[in-house]
Amino acid sequence: MSQLPEPEAPSDFIRDRIRADLQSGRVTQVVTRFPPEPNGYLHIGHAKAITLSFSVAKEFGGRCNLRMDDTNPAAEDQEYVDAIKEDVRWLGFDWDALYYAADYFDQIYAWAEQLVEKGLAYVDDQHADAIAASRGTLTAPGTNSPFRDRPVAENLRLLREMKAGEWKDGEKVLRAKIDMAHPNLNMRDPVMYRIRKMHHQRTGDRWCIYPMYDWAHGQCDSIEGITHSLCTLEFEHHRPLYEWFCDSLGIYKPQQIEFARLNVEYMLTSKRKLLLLVEGKHVDGWDDPRMPTLRGLRRRGYPPEALVAFCKHVGVAKVNGTHEIGLLEFFVRDWLNKNALRRMAVLDPLKLVIENWPVGASGQPHVEMVSAQNNPEDPNAGAREVPFSGELLIERSDFMENPPKDFFRLAPGREVRLRFGYFVKCTSVDKDAQGHVTAVRCTYDPATKGGNAPDGRKVKATIHWVSAAHAIDAEVRLYDHLFTSPDPASADGGDFLRLLNPQSERIVRGRLEPSLGSARGGERFQFERLAYFVCDAKDSRPGAPVFHRTVALKDGWQKAQKKGDGKPA
């Protein structure tokens, strides 16, 4: 097969490297892998890694495996395995093969005996603290273990005893014999096997010694014939060890290439910190719409296509930077603008009474159905009928009693268009005892049905509305950044909880056009002139949908206002 890259394949240091490997013949077919540890849920940072490894394989006509890096039974769980598979698929990727590091345990163990026989590994009786103490520091070399020069036969016997369960947790470890004075701490006789008498989600009780990451990862890559093992920057110092193991074993050695992990403003991607948010009940679980987890983003209404487009756009490099959240939101809006159906909803209602609206024949209020486009960006989306009547609800912010000159919406004496309906002109307002406006009174022009005046007169604004008698009631959750600081990870003293945004979730009762009553979980809409929303699959009930604000529409009016009053001259 030919591995000609797709013409639109991006250019970056990883793909340049792959092209070179293909040209030199070192590699004939590209094989990559995404190797998550099933001890937690995937987040937006993983989305970048997933997009990279899968896209690269596809671009070069290669393969990409999904591999559960399950070498530590302490924290791993089948639940996470299932969640990871689901999340990768949700992003739109499919693996060529699904593997588990645990399935290679026999081979990895056999290799360990080989290393022992070569005199390149030994059993150490020291406990964890002693090993740590003798490792030295960043600036001082370590010292050799007193067990470092055990004879091969004894090492072999001890290793087999470890495997057979004859020693307790922590009593012995197998270590690689490299160099305790090596400037790279990872090379100071790293631990290969530790004893853990624990049940493993995949191998059950078959093993009581488990390989460390360094002793497993490269070997797994080698077995699978991975050509380019892509990982994040913090593994750079592990590469020499990765290569030492493959070289010492004389097995196929994949090329590990490191890239910078993804950071996005206002988001945290540390599993530990995310766990604190969940356990401290600062959010409503791993799938809370404010979480940067894939499950959270999904419930927030982020389309997977937008996430992938974002990940592709940010590219890959070795510089650790932080992306503006506005860029992510741009991709979300971009996809939603083309695909989300438009609907009308009023979140902060103000009554609008049309005084010259006709009375129905039966004496009941007259109701008229108006045709509304489902998506101006997509003619194929069709149209729907929305009930229009003499008593409507409009957004409170669409009316001002004493408007500034640049306010185009409704005000006494002003005429605006009701979207898909008629032109209305405000004649008066009703107020309560405190002087608050309780309703605006208007007259409508019957000749403007559909939104155009036969005499050609123009209005400066179009506002959305719902019919008071027909609107449904629904819970609407308005989300904002989880943190008040764009960089919560570097909070003073590490106390990022202090930076939680108390306004990150605001719940309101919205008044929605009737068609929204049958919205199904996962369906995304644009509530015209407001924002994009998704019908929550978890909390919605038949006839009682719940909506989550995914991202607000850009708001030029609000921006202009902020500019006007915010800054001193």
Next chain:
RNA sequence: UACCCCGUGGUGUAAUCGGUAGCACAGCAGGUUUUGGUCCUGUUGGUUCCUGGUUCGAGUCCAGGCGGGGUAACCA
């Protein structure tokens, strides 16, 4: 006070074998518009961290600085 990696406009990322800096987002201005959305047009921002060197010519090569990040788990 060790080792490794990195340093291009506000943010992120490009620039064939070295030939004087592009793109996206953001910003600003205008146009279109039955969403102050979308779309379209124009436009402000960079002495490519600094200093030397090699060269006819360096963001690209070399040296030395400066700055940022990473690394000391029987975690991955």
